[in-house]
Amino acid sequence: MKSKKIKFLAYYLPQYHPIPENDEWWGKGFTEWTNVTKAKSLFRGHKQPNLPADLGFYDLRVPQVQIEQALLAKKNGIDGFIYYQYWFGNGKMLLGLPAERMLQNKDIDIPFCFCWANETWKGIWHGIDDPKVLIEQKYEGEEGYIRYFDYLLPFFKDDRYLKVDNKPMFHILRIEDIPNLQLFIKIFNSLAVQAGFDGIYFISTLVYNQELIIKDPNIYGHVGLDIFNKMRYGQTTIFNNNSLLQKIELKLKKLVGHTNKVGDRKRPLIFDYQKGVQNLEIKFPHEKYITCVFPNWDNSPRSGEKSMIFKNSTPAAWEKHLKKSISELRSNPENPPFVIIKSWNEWAEGNYLEPDQKYGLEWLAVVRKVKQHQLLNIQE
Template sequence: MAQKDIQFLAYYLPQFHPIPENDKWWGKGFTEWANVTKAKPLFKGHYQPILPSELGFYDLRVPEVREQQATLAKEYGVDGFIYYQYWFSSKKMLLQRPSEEMLKSKSPDLPFCFCWANETWKGIWHGLDNPEVLIEQEYEGKEGYTAYFNYLLPFFQDSRYIKVANMPMFHIYRIGDIPDLEVFTNTFNALAKKAGFDGIYFVATVNADHDSILKNDAIYGQVGLDVFLKMRYGNKNQFSKESLLGKVENRIKKAVSTSNKVGVRKKPLLFDYADGVAHLNIKFPNKKYISCVFPNWDNSARSGKKSLIFKNADPKAWQKHLQIAVDELKENPENPKFVVIKSWNEWAEGNHLEPDKKFGRQWLEAVKAVKDKISKP
């Protein structure tokens, strides 16, 4: 992918097809659509359920669906998808079918990369009332990382895979959870070079330790704005109080007390969208920083009264949020020329660009308006 222009990359959830594990945990034929359709308003003026429009309740096993998604993305200025990938160990992987079929069929013709969603699945994060572990994330050292790389290599070698200076881009959701991070990055980089690349372009989200990421020369980018998501998991601060990101984090978390953490909270945690993103539109703290912006967020379909909701989200406010991120990147031309959008299709978290029944294509039209403006003098 050319680096001359700013690229918009959107996270992509492959959950929308049945798998045996979800059948066991939630019932035969379960996908995220089950949560989406049963959502109910929790307070006056609360808009639920949030339902898809023209793409419908799709099944990602259907090639035509993946083609329709890619066509919409290209038409409205989304340059590529970041597929969430659930590699738990060399013996266990989930929800890989859409990306594997995309690789095999060579379609759709849309750039892509992966985000390793390296997180243990617990019931309480997925709508259950208990904190039991559903499936454990494992770290198997050099041998396990080698197995993972070998699985990824055919994707890396695909012409559609997003690369920066001959380095495949690879996002890691919880990079701070990797107990032997240096072993992991060294293994991936060495194997990438052996395969003819110049290494791996690792992108870390900010739910890792900020200082250690900056000091690790192997990490080329750092996605921002994931601070608000950590409020689902507890109140532990991720950054020093004196740091820029620490100040942003503390400002957002003022409303959150110990009694409000997930599993205890009895009512949704509410933020106004425009006010919330105003706090998150920060000046770049370093030359590795990559903005991550979100059009909307309401995970009550999945979490009910324990949810986090950014109310009053609409395409106009979303366009302003995205434009600010682009303007900041223009003022920092040495930073990676990407803006990450969370997300393309996380419907159970009320977090999507795909057309919905209330706004139609307006979320996408906002993206196109900002993208078109980039190319103008």
């Protein structure tokens, strides 16, 4: 890929300030740091807690935090943040404060867009046995979609908001869950045109029916979160696929709670990040596929024994992972020129680029190094 500049975009979690709902569910003053600091090692060689370094235990109600995050990200090759957005319908929004403060503060100088995390919140994702619904994702139809667009419009109009061909970029976590998807797309595109844009640059995330995405001309990209499964290749069982011994192994693992189903899991799933990188084969399945990468993963602070852990994640292995993805993207110049990094600051999932107390700035230094290398290749 010599004609296109690749942009590195990182998911951004806004759950670093108290809200009444989290106070009620998890205790007064709860933020993502609550889980991070109480994390414990679950097996020999498992390091927890992993704690922040340069930025500390920040509170996103403090404006200077987002200013420093933006400076740090841009200095190290991040081209923009993808803010998770929690719009539940009926005008209910959670954790919207950081983005709203950012909109008003031009000193937070980094491009951004939104990912609508349209997902019902359940306690099971926090490692508790009660899978009750905390807050339900609802879809209101035309009037609700218009209200949602009206909320988003000031962000879309901001000069920092990421746009492609005069279309604001808008990610949807679970696009197949929208019961009247074509109505939603039609309303958003129509209102965007009325506002002076050429539509919305829709990007899907979790998708089970890829044909839906491939055939829909209004959806421009699909984030490859299947990278997590690819990184587990060859590590899920001892015995070969579909063999009798493998079937017996899987049954025995399920009996002791070692399963992919979070609700039934009684012990963590553990994989080797370095082996995953070594075995990783990346092939884009279609022209809308957007490569996704992750530097580390250990959600035991949030999910305890129900967690999934990639041990042996290091900046050196992260660099190999990122280079493999860039190489495949450069071999597919027809695909969207983006690398989606999961994530900038999901600390309770052990999934972050921000400096930590073990490696400092090394996670970010890898991005800067690979970014500079790919820019040199473009100029050759």
